[in-house]
Amino acid sequence: MAQQRLDFLRETFRNLRSTGSVAPSSRFLCRAIAGKIDPARARTIVELGPGDGVITHYILERMQPDAQLLIFEINEVFVKKLHVTFQHDKRVTIIHDSAENMGRYLEERGIASVDCIISGIPFIMLPEILAQRITTECLRWLGMGCRFGQFHYFPLMLPFYKRIFGNVDVEVVPLNIPPALIVCCEKR
Ligand SMILES: C[S@@+](CC[C@H](N)C(=O)[O-])C[C@H]1O[C@@H](n2cnc3c(N)ncnc32)[C@H](O)[C@@H]1O
Numbered sequence: 001m002a003q004q005r006l007d008f009l010r011e012t013f014r015n016l017r018s019t020g021s022v023a024p025s026s027r028f029l030c031r032a033i034a035g036k037i038d039p040a041r042a043r044t045i046v047e048l049g050p051g052d053g054v055i056t057h058y059i060l061e062r063m064q065p066d067a068q069l070l071i072f073e074i075n076e077v078f079v080k081k082l083h084v085t086f087q088h089d090k091r092v093t094i095i096h097d098s099a100e101n102m103g104r105y106l107e108e109r110g111i112a113s114v115d116c117i118i119s120g121i122p123f124i125m126l127p128e129i130l131a132q133r134i135t136t137e138c139l140r141w142l143g144m145g146c147r148f149g150q151f152h153y154f155p156l157m158l159p160f161y162k163r164i165f166g167n168v169d170v171e172v173v174p175l176n177i178p179p180a181l182i183v184c185c186e187k188r
Pocket residue numbers: 018019020021023024025048049050051052053054055072073074075078097098099100120121122
């Protein structure tokens with residue numbers, strides 16, 4: 001566990017803009033954000049910016065045996081780690097590419113829409129145009145009534161999500177370093 005935190009910290013300082021946090025999410029945050037998945041309904045789930053996969057474990061716990069999870073990560077060190085950690089779970093597909101390209105991979109697999117998207121990408125650190133491109137892709141690929149869940153440490157981007165999705169709900173997770181907010185938007 002201590003080694004895992006050190007590895008995460010090293011990658012954070014190497015790639016501060018794209019990693020955007022100094023510690024992996026706490027179990028309270030992981031549980032709360034994975035809770036946005038409706039296990040009865042979700043057959044195809046997408047996770048963006050899994051890092052070392054701390055939230056991925058909680059997502060998998062909520063998934064049915066016949067559901068699938070596609071994860072998009074740009075950091076090569078994390079991608080290698082994800083391959084080792086999840087090599088025995090047939091439900092997981094690890095994609096070493098940016099979330100903005102998700103459409104290409106979904107089309108290749110004949111996926112028409114996804115049932116939930118969970119994201120840890122630090123949009124606040126990205127150029128707004130890139131954040132807009134990724135979230136617009138999320139809106140495009142989500143099925144009707146399905147959810148996008150994202151965590152943040154500040155409420156600064158709430159108007160951004162409202163503009164893209166037309167609605168935004170917020171849940172506070174105090175037991176995280178730093179305390180976090182889960183932003184949840186639904187495709188309506
Ligand atoms: C704050 S870390 C989150 C890690 C983990 N999900 C957690 O909760 O501890 C953000 C992650 O998003 C990844 N990331 C940043 N931009 C991305 C992009 N455009 N597409 C996919 N992943 C991206 C970073 O490499 C990093 O692993």
